[in-house]
Amino acid sequence: MIHIFDGATGTMLQAAGLKPGECPELVNLERPEMIKAVHRAYVEAGSTIVETNTFGATRIKLEHYGCSDKVREINIAAVKAAKEAVEGKAKIAGSMGPTGRFIEPLGDLDFEEAYKNYYEQASALAEGGADYILIETSIDIQETRAALIAAKDATNLPVICQLSYSEDGRTVTGTDPQTAAITLDALGADIIGVNCSLGPEQLLPVVKTLAENTNKPISVQPNAGLPKFVNGKTIFPMNPEDFARWTPKLIEAGATYLGGCCGTTPEHIRAVAEAAAKCTEAVRKPVKKMLRLTSRSKTVEIDASLPTVLIGERINPTGRKKLAAEIKEGSLLTVKKDALEQTRAGAKVLDVNMGVAGIDQAAAMKRAIKEIAQMTTTPLAIDTSDAEALEAGLRLYPGRALINSVSAEPERIAKFLPLAKKYGAAILCLPITAEGVPETADKRIEAVRGIIKAAKEQGLDDGDFLLDALVMTAAADAKAGSETLRTLDLYRKEFGYPSTMGLSNISYGLPSRPLINSTFFAMCLSHGLDAPIMNPYNDDMQLALLASSALLGKDPNGRLYSKTMQAKGEIKTQFMSNGTEKAAKKETAPKDSPEGIL
Amino acid sequence: MIHIFDGATGTMLQAAGLKPGECPELVNLERPEMIKAVHRAYVEAGSTIVETNTFGATRIKLEHYGCSDKVREINIAAVKAAKEAVEGKAKIAGSMGPTGRFIEPLGDLDFEEAYKNYYEQASALAEGGADYILIETSIDIQETRAALIAAKDATNLPVICQLSYSEDGRTVTGTDPQTAAITLDALGADIIGVNCSLGPEQLLPVVKTLAENTNKPISVQPNAGLPKFVNGKTIFPMNPEDFARWTPKLIEAGATYLGGCCGTTPEHIRAVAEAAAKCTEAVRKPVKKMLRLTSRSKTVEIDASLPTVLIGERINPTGRKKLAAEIKEGSLLTVKKDALEQTRAGAKVLDVNMGVAGIDQAAAMKRAIKEIAQMTTTPLAIDTSDAEALEAGLRLYPGRALINSVSAEPERIAKFLPLAKKYGAAILCLPITAEGVPETADKRIEAVRGIIKAAKEQGLDDGDFLLDALVMTAAADAKAGSETLRTLDLYRKEFGYPSTMGLSNISYGLPSRPLINSTFFAMCLSHGLDAPIMNPYNDDMQLALLASSALLGKDPNGRLYSKTMQAKGEIKTQFMSNGTEKAAKKETAPKDSPEGIL
Ligand SMILES: [Zn+2]
Ligand SMILES: [Zn+2]
Ligand SMILES: [Zn+2]
Incomplete structure (x- = not known):
């Protein structure tokens, strides 16, 4: 089903008499008819969802107007006005805009203060009877995270998260649409989208990227084109027809919630609604559930491919x-x-x-x-x-983190899995039970099976798991190496989730540990190890990784390997002979070999 | 079914009037009644197989008596005399003893001359109507090989091969019973055994070893104990009862053909036959069909374990x-x-x-x-x-060799497989077809399947195959490495035969080839590579093998690894950092990593 949002509100209020410098949200309390008229115009134009006039109705924002004591009243009044205006013909989305301040460490706003700010507003919007919470026009993923966590804690409403991207494809604080989609999806956003900043043409690729990275519904509310400055005034150049020409393309790209932002009017929305009426919702290809971690501005995928x-x-x-x-x-x-x-x-x-x-x-x-x-x-x-x-x-990591680790111990499962779900983190599954480290691959599989079952009961799913194969000490247990390799084989066969391990345990108690470590590393990589936990300063391990990647087709034809090695110069070591006409080195011969000589 | 051979013949002929220095085999032509009486005595004592009086009736031996022109007549007459004597109550084994000369390079006898010598005798024994060919008292596996190949070429009779072992457990030219059993079994011996040199007590472990290394029937004909020199005469000390006391043990160890050699008489054989009548044939544990190669004096087993x-x-x-x-x-x-x-x-x-x-x-x-x-x-x-x-x-290799290689090309299969069967060699199966080298693991499996099918039709069996996984060049084909690893996996899964490969192809065209080679070596070992074809002077590969063996439990707890590495001293190379508080080495960083820095 395709939903039609409304368009710009502020410009219409100004046209209706709101003075520059006046608090737009006080209208909800003091002149509700003014905002109701706007809502009615949009519903009449075809909107099926209208946004409450609460974009700046947070405590932090309202302080500028000296009315931070009215947060609850203003938000409740806004929902009430909207409901009265739409007369049941549209849903109400409770709008929550930016605070205007950056959260630490980029700015000086404490994460918890931002959280409280949005918690208060979301509570009031829900109390007023909103159908959705709409977090919009955000230029910082961290602020969106604070608002989303607050909205989820304060209400049971579906939450729409819309960021604003600049022309370089990132938000002001550096987040790209893929990273946003993954982070917000994991964190429980119900609808993920984009609004403001750019026109429909520029937002089309953003919609595509969002749709390729989440299975959640996509919303898009572009400006009426890129702003132009004409005679000292900001003009949005697209007329309703030009604007609505992009509607079928946006729908085809995956959007099912469409509206307008700056420069759009009821006529723009009418054109969008008419265009949308001729379209059917796109059949989206489900996103491959791959393990993906994010930072504020980068996505890292971990997968066998x-x-x-x-x-x-x-x-x-x-x-x-x-x-x-x-x-x-x-x-x-x-x-x-x-x-x-x-x-x-x-x-x-x-x-x-x-x-x-x-x-x-x-x-x-x-x-x-x-x-x-x-x-x-x-x-x-x-x-x-x-x-x-x-x-x-x-809570304050501005991306999707990995939890290291969730073991099969009951307390770990009970305490850590709900946190993973709440904060959208992936988990490193460590097959250690209350009895300790299982020696055999089969017992490790069993332990991991238990963790995954509990995690799925908590709402985690494929794409949330990284499996640790566990590495014991070869000097103490002759089967240590082969059981770890077999664990990797079985992980792949039974779960298909990516794997990890800390390798250096294997060589404990043996001489020349780097040789054992890098040899074992190559073996593990060839058995499907995807994400080793290691010391990246260790050149042996790096060389083993480079060589292994060339051998396993992860560095096709060894291009990176060749480039790197050529830069380093041919590696020659005391034990790297060229293997041509050189005489045998007797010291390498195992002790029992001379028996072969008559 | 338990078969009873006869005992000593020479001493009985001497007792009957054969003079020292006289040719014992001329008796067959000139005084057949003398040998017939010996045969009759043994049949009367319970022999079910008697040996013809042809131990020295080869051209080379008869030359000493100036009667090398009578090889055929003497052997035919010997069989005739035996047949007449036993009157259908026993089978006739045509005896072929040593030439008294060593085959090259240990002696000056040409292998082909030895072959002709036995071919001539075996032909005559078969012509006379012998039921078996008995190659006996051999102290050199090469002579036994020449005689066995000749007997197989000249006749269709079952061939019994009996070597003589000294007290050190080896033949005079160095062959141990395990190696003999494997070599002769592969070469087509029908019954494998031991006679002369030692008494039953000393031959019991030999019988056990033979039975553990071949599924063929086992024969044993001990002397009547270890000889003693008393008053300048050689005395065999065991009386019939002492001698036959070992019969149940020899049967329990796997022997089903029992008789006597030096110092034994019809009374010894009577005691053996009576003891054997109270025994039942042992139920032998089938020998694991493992790939085993031999030299003259050593067996090498190739197996995943x-x-x-x-x-x-x-x-x-x-x-x-x-x-x-x-x-x-x-x-x-x-x-x-x-x-x-x-x-x-x-x-x-x-x-x-x-x-x-x-x-x-x-x-x-x-x-x-x-x-x-x-x-x-x-x-x-x-x-x-x-x-x-x-x-x-x-033909002249004194053991069980490996043929490198039999490809899936029709001509190779047609020409090489019959040679493998005839000479008891194992084959290295190379999955190359008339179309060239198959790129995928599946096609390699298919090619090997064809070779094995053809080989089994020729009579080869489990234990005769070493499978080459084929190594292509990673620089030319990004899948080269992983297809070889997959081939190893599939070989193990489908055939369970051991695997081999020449590894160095993998690194062709890449810099720092030793790094690629040793990394790939570790991977292949961890995927079940059993027998790499490599340059043993290459220290990198040796180190990779040492480390891999420790990791894969083939060197339990890394004992050999630790010993060897401690002898070499801790390996430190320009690229082996200790990985503790050291600073990052920037040159190892892949080129794209700085993108992660803000
Ligand atoms: Zn806008
Ligand atoms: Zn003897
Ligand atoms: Zn004999």
């Missing part, structure tokens, strides 16, 4: 005394350095562990995530066993 | 100008050096390729095999596309 994703393990005070001491003192110097340098060294996800004894882990995690998310675009894995620290991190 | 077997590739003039020139000149200096040094470097099988254009390849192959088989105990792979060179090599 794609290059290996390196998860950087360095931001972890375990075994790093200096780092632990810094974290304890509140310094993030090394954390920030490691975030940057791991990213430079090829890490595509950064693991963040703040597990230092005797500190406030939640506070430390918040600080670290704020800093790292500001410095790099690399998605994060929040690595903690502390549910409070996990929630603190997930 | 066992350590990786390295096949040394160096004895090959392809791309080695100096070696090619030497071979052309008839020098085997480098060939011999490579045979020794590859064995020292850990090769468990040596590939031998004499493919130099413009030379007599069969002659070159013969020379090389003679020399190498004399210097090392390492089994050989005969690597040639020339059927004549292949037969020349197989």
Whole structure:
């Protein structure tokens, strides 16, 4: 079914007598007939959803007009006016616009203050009887996240999330439509869309990208073209016919909620409604449920069909005394350095562990995530066993994080899975049970099966799981290596979800550990390891990854390998012989070989 | 069914009047009643098979008595006398003993002369009407091979092969019972056994070993204990009761053909027959059909459950100008050096390729095999596309060789498979068809399926196959690596036979080839590669093998790895960082990673 939103409201209010500098939302209380007339005009033109006149009706915004004590009244009045105007002929979307301030660390607004701001407004809109919450015209994904989490907490209404993209295809704070679609979908947005800033022509590719990255309905409310400045005035150039010419294309691209933003009038909406009436909803191709993590401005996909994703393990005070001491003192110097340098060294996800004894882990995690998310675009894995620290991190991370980790232990499952669902995070499934680490692949599969079952009961789904194959010590258990490889084989066969592991355990207690580690790494990659958790500064591992990628078709024909190796120069080491006419090196011969000599 | 052979004949003939220095086999022609009386005594004692008095009735032996012109007459007369004596109450085994000379290169007897010698005798024994050919008391597997091939060529009779082992458990020329059982079974011996040299107590473990290594019936004819020298005379100490006390044990160990050799009399045989009558044939556990290659004195098993077997590739003039020139000149200096040094470097099988254009390849192959088989105990792979060179090599190789290779090309199948069957060789199956190298794993499986079907029609069976997974060039084909790995997976799944490959093709055209090769090697090992064909002097590959063996449980808990690496000293190379507090190495970072930095 295709829904028709309304168009611009502000310009119509101004035309009806609202003075520049006057608070548009006070109209709801003081001159409701003025806004009702606007609503009626749109319903008459064909709107099936009208937006309440509450774009700036948050406490933060209303403060400018000295009426921050009227948040509840204004929002309730706005819904009431809209309902009276539409007389049952349209649904009411309770509009929530930007605060005008940036959330930390980009600005000085605390995430929780933003959350409270939207919680208050969403509550009032719901109390007034709105049918939807519409978060719109946002230029910052973090603000949208705060509003969305608040709307979900405050109401049971479906939530529409519309960001505004600039001509470079990103929001002002850097989010692209793919990343927005993935982040907001995971976070529970019901309808995902775009409004303002650009005209329908420019928003068409945005709609396409949104539709390729979420199965949720798509909304689009363009401006009447790109603004022109004529005689010192901003003019939106598209007339209703020009504007509505894009309607069939937007519908074909996947939009089912269409309206207008700046410069649009009831005539524009009438043209859109008429054009839409001749169209049928597009049959959208379901999005492949692939594991995708996001930062504020980047999506990282983890899948067997794609290059290996390196998860950087360095931001972890375990075994790093200096780092632990810094974290304890509140310094993030090394954390920030490691975030940057791991990213430079090829890490595509950064693991963040703040597990230092005797500190406030939640506070430390918040600080670290704020800093790292500001410095790099690399998605994060929040690595903690502390549910409070996990929630603190997930809440203010401006993307879709990975939770490291959810084991099969009942307490972990009970505490972590609801947080994963609420904050739209993916989970690293660790097949450790209350009894400890299962030795066999079959028992690991069984443990993971339990985690996934519980996760699906919580509402998680394909695309939310990264499976850890677990690595034990070869020196202690002769089967350690082969059971891990078999676990990888079985993961692929039974679940088809991507896999991960921290490898370096395998070589514990053996000499020349880099040789064992890189050899095992190559084996694991050839058995389908998708996202190793490793030290990206380790050149052996990087070389093994480069060579393995060339061998496994993830670097087709070894192009990146050749380029990188040519830049490094031919590798020659003490043990890399050229294998031609050279004499045998006796020291390599296993001890029992001379028995073969007569 | 348990068969009872006879006992000693020579001592009885001497007792009946044969003078020392007289030719025992002339008795058959000149005094047949004398030998008939011996046969009658044994049949009366319970023998169900008597041996003809032809132990020395070969041309080479009879020459000592100046009667090499009577080979045919003597052998025919011997069978006739035996038949007349047993009056249908026993079968006749035509005995063929050693020539007294060693075959080249251990002695000066040409293999073909030995073959002719036995061919002539076996033909006459068959002409006389013998029921079996009995090759006995051999101290050299090569002589047994010559006699067995000759007997198979000359007659359709079942052939019994009995070697004599010294107290060290080997024949005089070094063959152990396991190696003998495997070699003779493959070569078509119908019954495999042991006679002379030792008493029943010492032969019991030999019988056990034979029974564990072949499913063929086992024969055992011990001496009457270990000889003692008393008053300058050789005495065999066991009386019939002592001797027959071992009969149940020998039967339990798997023997179904029992008799006696030096020092045994009709009374010994009577005791054996009586003891055997109270026994039932042992139910033998079938031998696992595993790929096993042998040299004169060593068995090498290739199986997923066992350590990786390295096949040394160096004895090959392809791309080695100096070696090619030497071979052309008839020098085997480098060939011999490579045979020794590859064995020292850990090769468990040596590939031998004499493919130099413009030379007599069969002659070159013969020379090389003679020399190498004399210097090392390492089994050989005969690597040639020339059927004549292949037969020349197989014929005089004193063990069970591997044929490298049988492709799916019709001519190869038609010419090579009958040679494999005749000479008891295993085959390396190369999935190359008349159309060339199949790109996909599925097509390779199909090609191998064809080779195996044709081979089984020729009488080859499980345990005769080594499957080449084929390695193409990753730089030319992005799927090269993964298709080879998939081929390994499918080989294991469909056939369960061991696998091989020459790996170095994979890195052709890429920089730092050792890195690619050793990385791919680890992957292939983890996908079940059992027997790589490689340069054993290559330390990278050796290190990858050592590390992989520790990881895959083939070197449990990395014991050999640790020992070897500790002897080498910790490996440190320019690219092996310790991965702790070190700064990132920017040169390793893939080119696209800085995009992650804001
Ligand atoms: Zn707008
Ligand atoms: Zn004897
Ligand atoms: Zn005998």
